[in-house]
Amino acid sequence: MQSFLHCHFVLLSLSLFLSVQSQQIGPGFNQANNFEGSSNLVNVQYHMGPVLASSPMNIYIIWYGHWNPTHQSTIRDFLYSLSSPAPFPSVADWWQTVRLYTDQTGSNVTGNILLSGEYNDSSYSHGTSLTRLSMQSIIRTTVANRGLPLNYQSGLYLVLTASEVVVQEFCRAVCGFHYFTFPSVVGVTVPYAWIGYSGTQCPGMCAYPFAWPTYSGRPPPGGPGGVNDIMSAPNGDPGVDGMISVIGHELAEVSSNPLVNAWYAGDDPSAPDEIADLCLGVYGSGGGGGYVGEVYKDSWGNGFNVNGVKGRKYLVQWLWNPEKRSCYGPNAMD
Ligand SMILES: *[C@@H]1O[C@H](CO)[C@@H](O)[C@H](O)[C@H]1NC(C)=O
Ligand SMILES: *[C@@H]1O[C@H](CO)[C@@H](O)[C@H](O)[C@H]1NC(C)=O
Secondary structure, eight states, X not given: OOHHHHTTSOOOSOOOOOOTTEEESOOXXXXXXXXXXXXXXXXXXXXXXXXXXOSSEEEEEEEESOOOHHHHHHHHHHHHHXXXXXXXXXXXXXXXXXXXXXXXXXXXXXXXXXXXXEEEETTOTTOSEEOTTHHHHHHHHHHHTTSSOOOTTTEEEEEXXXXXXXXXXXXXXXXXXXXXXXXXXXXSOOEEEEEEOOTTTOHHHHSTTSSOOGGGSSOOOOSXXXXXXOOBOTTSOHHHHHHHHHHHHHHHHHHHSTTSSSEEESSOTTSOBOTTGGGTTOOSBTOBTTBOOBOEEOTTOBEESEEOGGGOEEOOOOEEETTTTEEEOTTOOO
């Protein structure tokens, strides 16, 4: 985030924390940088590195800790939805924005995404308190145990930590991050992302807008229709529904900037503004500055903005669209 942006947007009480390639904490309101309207201030540039263009992209999940099978199904179905048909506007329609990013050869980010393997690390191989570097060790241990293949050509590893797992900076500064493995740890360079289940530890930070941020300094919303209403979760659990948007955020960024030398805004590669960072807290038209934007409600009143497989509904944040030069999602009103 660049300081020159601050003067254009009201920065309220929340202080923002930056962490490299991470989804910051910071619920929809109080965000300093939401670009729902077209902005020439934002200059997302290409830095000549690769994007995840191999088709298919093979996603491997490491379920770290004890996972609720219902939550696992919600997450699996989201990943299946990335390249499966569903009624418009769908998760796959949302992914089309990521597909607009290309590499030096003109190859686009792939739209063919498979969930190619899963591993249960239910015995907490690295304990219940993890650092950022632990994620790489968990990947190494998993492939060494033959729990998953080491696919450095077209693999993407997701380490998903269960409710009780404490992660460095989780809930204080970040909800997830993406990076790439070091050959010295894993043997190869392969992109990965970590996302934590926030439902118990900090739903108000990482599961907004499904949970109220208690540190916000503002009272909970007063009544229906108000712009700061808390939304009910389309898959029944604020922690997992909030996690879906963070997973979407990290997938979009790791695909367009897997080695942190492809697509981002700003001059500082150690603190880049990637294509999802630019649109934190924006889920629909008019979103930003505390308002999630125009989204839909299902027949039970749960909020969502895209459809997935098996009749699923999800709420995912918008992404920077390089053609429109604004944040965008398929549920846009215009
Ligand atoms: C690939 O990216 C280019 C440049 O953004 C875009 O014009 C084209 O539509 C993209 N192709 C697909 C299939 O999204
Ligand atoms: C992983 O755990 C889930 C339940 O949480 C179970 O359904 C699945 O079969 C397990 N997978 C493996 C490979 O052990």
